[in-house]
Amino acid sequence: MIYLEKRPQPAKALSYFTPVLAVLITMVAGGLLFAVLGKNPVEAIRTIFWDPVFGEFAFYYRPQLLVKGGPLILIALGLSLGFKAGIWNIGAEGQYIMGAVAGAGVALALYPLEAWWIFPLMIIAGALGGWAWAMIPALLKVKFGTNEILVSLMLVYVAENFLKAMAIGAMKNPEGFGFPGSRNLQQYPSAHNTEVIAGSGMHWGVAAAFIAAIMGYILLNRHMLGFQIRLTGEAPRAARFSGVNPGRLVLFCMGTAGALAGLAGMFEVAGPAGQITTGFNVGYGFTAIIVAFLGRLHPFGIVLAGLLMALTYIGGEAAQSTMQLPAAAIQVFQGMLLFFLLAVDVLTNYRIRITLGEAA
Amino acid sequence: MGTLLEIVGLTKAYPGVVANDDVSFNIGDGEVHALLGENGAGKSTLVKMIYGLVKPDQGEMVFGGTVYEPSEPQEARARGVAMVFQHFSLFDALNVAENVALGMAEPPKTGELAEKIRSVSEQYGLPLDPWRLVGDLSAGERQRVEIIRCLLQDPKLLIMDEPTSVLTPQEVEILFATLRKLKAEGTSILYISHKLEEIRSLCDEATILRLGKKVGTCTPREVTAAQMAEMMVGSELHRPEREAATPGEVRLALKDLSVPSPSQFGTSLKNITLEVRAGEVLGLAGVAGNGQDELLAALSGEILSASGMVSLDGTAIGNKGPAERRRRGLLTGPEERLGHAAAPNMTLTENALLTGAEREGMMSSGFLKWGKARDFAAAIIERFDVRTPGTETAARALSGGNLQKFVIGREVMQRPEVLVVNQPTWGVDAAAAATIRQAILDLAAGGAAVVVISQDLDELMEVSDNFAALNEGRLSEIKPAKGLSMEEIGLMMGGVHGMEVAHA
Known part of the structure; x- marks a missing residue:
């Protein structure tokens, strides 16, 4: 018989080790998946994990790692606050879109004015856009007790349609020959999210992600508000007893997550993407959920997890083009990562005991 | 045989x-x-x-x-x-x-x-x-x-x-x-x-x-x-001792406190009126589920009421939350240790912070002073003889009695003006129970007003000056504890529940 026995204390060392273990198991299971698809598993894993960083074309892939990792980290950091407190914002994708639309909207409204304050104003607009979108499920939860999981998720689809309406309507490029999509902000110097260090892939959004990670660490470990977030997640009743106002905490966590997702969207549209298009969003808001958990809801863990997840994106694309792996296989691969992480997570709180004979 | x-x-x-x-x-x-x-x-x-x-x-x-x-x-x-x-x-x-x-x-x-x-x-x-x-x-x-x-x-x-x-x-x-x-x-x-x-x-x-x-x-x-x-x-029991004190000013007053219970099968509080004076210990008996949890929550600030229903040293605080009440000196200890009084997976240091952050100066402009929190946790462990490997142990790893000593000690050591505890020695061994009772009596001797809610009648008789019972959310008459017979106490607690059915 195999059964689980609760540990008296959660094992600290294991909680750092389980993400690594999950990655290893994912590689094995993913390899099997690729083998079943008729591909060489070793080559596929190498294409995904090794080549982008150390391979022949690493000079091209390495900056991409930051470009893709930046928004994932930024969004995941915001989500992790809520997740720690048991507040489940699943709608970061929508908040990301609304931040991008708000940020781009400011730039497009001011075009072709050139001024130093335009980019800062876009940052504020982007954060506000995402914040406002997150406030809808937050306020509904606080006032009427609705389920924030459902409301935030449903609002993603609203946001997607709003995005499409903008791309072919109000924000459409008047000089775009009727094609859907806005002006390209990369060609609008005051609004362009440039690289902080040229050629590194490190644009202002990536810088913002690293700053947010440090601030998140300080909040969670050195500030009362962070303590209250952790306390609420661990023991909601004890949190109330301690004096935490649960409604205010929901507003704060959802609001922060929304603002950070909005920022990510704004940096994306003003930088790597360049323009509002019907297919602007590529699922960063959902992938960030995996990143948050893979990073143990710890700010620095999230930075590492974000970069790892970016690697699977880039490596996955490479595998698609060089090995003809289907895109769905890469998504399954990413899903496996979360699945195995949650599965091995059991080990931090329980130990496996194997006994011979009948159970006691 | x-x-x-x-x-x-x-x-x-x-x-x-x-x-x-x-x-x-x-x-x-x-x-x-x-x-x-x-x-x-x-x-x-x-x-x-x-x-x-x-x-x-x-x-x-x-x-x-x-x-x-x-x-x-x-x-x-x-x-x-x-x-x-x-x-x-x-x-x-x-x-x-x-x-x-x-x-x-x-x-x-x-x-x-x-x-x-x-x-x-x-x-x-x-x-x-x-x-x-x-x-x-x-x-x-x-x-x-x-x-x-x-x-x-x-x-x-x-x-x-x-x-x-x-x-x-x-x-x-x-x-x-x-x-x-x-x-x-x-x-x-x-x-x-x-x-x-x-x-x-x-x-x-x-x-x-x-x-x-x-x-x-x-x-x-x-x-x-x-x-x-x-x-x-296995050893001789230490009986808590106290000196007769003359009661002082009214510190805690409840006036017609009525609040609905937050849970479906809970008990709503109905018109509870009482006063506790400085130096007084008021014992509240009652069979489990007669409004004890709700009364504690209404005093801790987890359930809010009309502002005049609860007053502390003459100030109406019925509509103030837990943090504000704690700041003013009204401290409470709930019955449920794990999950209510303490967070099971958090360390004792973090649990010391849970109620002590403000009163013990572990926080300045929102930032936490972990050193002070650790010192406070260590001080509780030392004074209340909490058996634990150290301050960084998770609360759930402590035995029930030791955790109880810790959570009661945490409130007692913050020098409350008014202390309200529910089942302070539930599941605690006799020696630890004596320590806890002595601490409660010492607090009262120092001028605090104390309310002890308990289902253990012996305990209440031992510590209380005045005695009352909760029955279906209502409070009985308050009587001096000295000289009360078991018969009288039983009637205050509501006599026999459901006896009418037998005769029906």
């Missing part, structure tokens, strides 16, 4: 603790046998082995002359062993008969069963209406459901785990009359308790456990309660 159950050398070990170490004793036919010991002495593990819930590592049992090795409770029941647990397993939304039917392998039709329940309940003097919804029953009535459920199986051995903790003194008398009747009919009873007077009045023989080992046997009628207590604790 023959032997019904023979227990020889039962041993059961869990990781890190030996719950039972080579325990042997016999229960005779028609004997009421007491199993006596403090919390954590191993009583529960032992009866779980008898009832087939836990398998012993070593040792054997003989029941009615043949080997007895129950691998599951069903087997135990088939042999004639029945058990009434301390925590009931009843469904609130079903009626009594339906609840009883759920525990049976082949239940008869509900009408027939109801008739059976009625006849057993009359036969043994346990008033109970089979058609009532369990959610509407008092704790004492719920216990009767469990007892009748057992009696329907015609048990040879009835195990009762701390049955009187949920009863008023009058209900205890009814229960004892039933148990004596069962004994007269030849049923053996294994009676688990740490209440010595009860055991003296009911039981024929007693086996005393301490730290998993059998430390002695006695015939309860022939020894004093103090002698049994010494065997149980």
Whole structure:
């Protein structure tokens, strides 16, 4: 018989080790998946994990790692606050879109004015856009007790349609020959999210992600508000007893997550993407959920997890083009990562005991 | 008189603790046998082995002359062993008969069963209406459901785990009359308790456990309660002492406090009015579930009321939350340690911060001072003799008694103006309970006003100046604790719940 026995204390060392273990198991299971698809598993894993960083074309892939990792980290950091407190914002994708639309909207409204304050104003607009979108499920939860999981998720689809309406309507490029999509902000110097260090892939959004990670660490470990977030997640009743106002905490966590997702969207549209298009969003808001958990809801863990997840994106694309792996296989691969992480997570709180004979 | 159950050398070990170490004793036919010991002495593990819930590592049992090795409770029941647990397993939304039917392998039709329940309940003097919804029953009535459920199986051995903790003194008398009747009919009873007077009045023989080992046997009628207590604790008990103080100003006042309970089967508070003065300890008795949790929440600020309903030193604070009340000096200690008074997975340092952050200066402009929090946790551990490897241990790793010392100590050491505690010594060993009671009395001597809510009447008599009881969310008259008889206390607690049914 195999059964689980609760540990008296959660094992600290294991909680750092389980993400690594999950990655290893994912590689094995993913390899099997690729083998079943008729591909060489070793080559596929190498294409995904090794080549982008150390391979022949690493000079091209390495900056991409930051470009893709930046928004994932930024969004995941915001989500992790809520997740720690048991507040489940699943709608970061929508908040990301609304931040991008708000940020781009400011730039497009001011075009072709050139001024130093335009980019800062876009940052504020982007954060506000995402914040406002997150406030809808937050306020509904606080006032009427609705389920924030459902409301935030449903609002993603609203946001997607709003995005499409903008791309072919109000924000459409008047000089775009009727094609859907806005002006390209990369060609609008005051609004362009440039690289902080040229050629590194490190644009202002990536810088913002690293700053947010440090601030998140300080909040969670050195500030009362962070303590209250952790306390609420661990023991909601004890949190109330301690004096935490649960409604205010929901507003704060959802609001922060929304603002950070909005920022990510704004940096994306003003930088790597360049323009509002019907297919602007590529699922960063959902992938960030995996990143948050893979990073143990710890700010620095999230930075590492974000970069790892970016690697699977880039490596996955490479595998698609060089090995003809289907895109769905890469998504399954990413899903496996979360699945195995949650599965091995059991080990931090329980130990496996194997006994011979009948159970006691 | 023959032997019904023979227990020889039962041993059961869990990781890190030996719950039972080579325990042997016999229960005779028609004997009421007491199993006596403090919390954590191993009583529960032992009866779980008898009832087939836990398998012993070593040792054997003989029941009615043949080997007895129950691998599951069903087997135990088939042999004639029945058990009434301390925590009931009843469904609130079903009626009594339906609840009883759920525990049976082949239940008869509900009408027939109801008739059976009625006849057993009359036969043994346990008033109970089979058609009532369990959610509407008092704790004492719920216990009767469990007892009748057992009696329907015609048990040879009835195990009762701390049955009187949920009863008023009058209900205890009814229960004892039933148990004596069962004994007269030849049923053996294994009676688990740490209440010595009860055991003296009911039981024929007693086996005393301490730290998993059998430390002695006695015939309860022939020894004093103090002698049994010494065997149980292993040393002489320290009785809390206090000096008579003249009460000062009114510090805490409740005026017509009425609030609905946040939970469906909870008890709403109805027009509670009381005053507690500096230096006074007010004891509030009551059977569990009569509004104790709600009263504590209304005082801690977890339930808000109209502002004038609660006042502290003359200031109305009924609409203020927990943080504001704590700032003003009203501190509370809830009954539930894990999950309410403390966060199970967080360290003792973090749990010290949980209520002490502001009053103990562990925070400046929102930023936490971990060093100070650690010092405060260490100070609590030191003064209240909390047994733990250190301040960075998770709260859930502490034993119940040690965690209780920590959470009560955390409030006491913040020098409260008013302290309200619910079941301060629940599940705590006698020595730790004495420490906690002494700390409460010292606080009052220092000029604080203290409210102790408890189901342990002995404890209340020991610490209180004034005494009242909660009954279905209402407060009885407040009387001086000195000179109150058990009879009076019982009536304040509401007498016998549901007695009218028997006469109906």
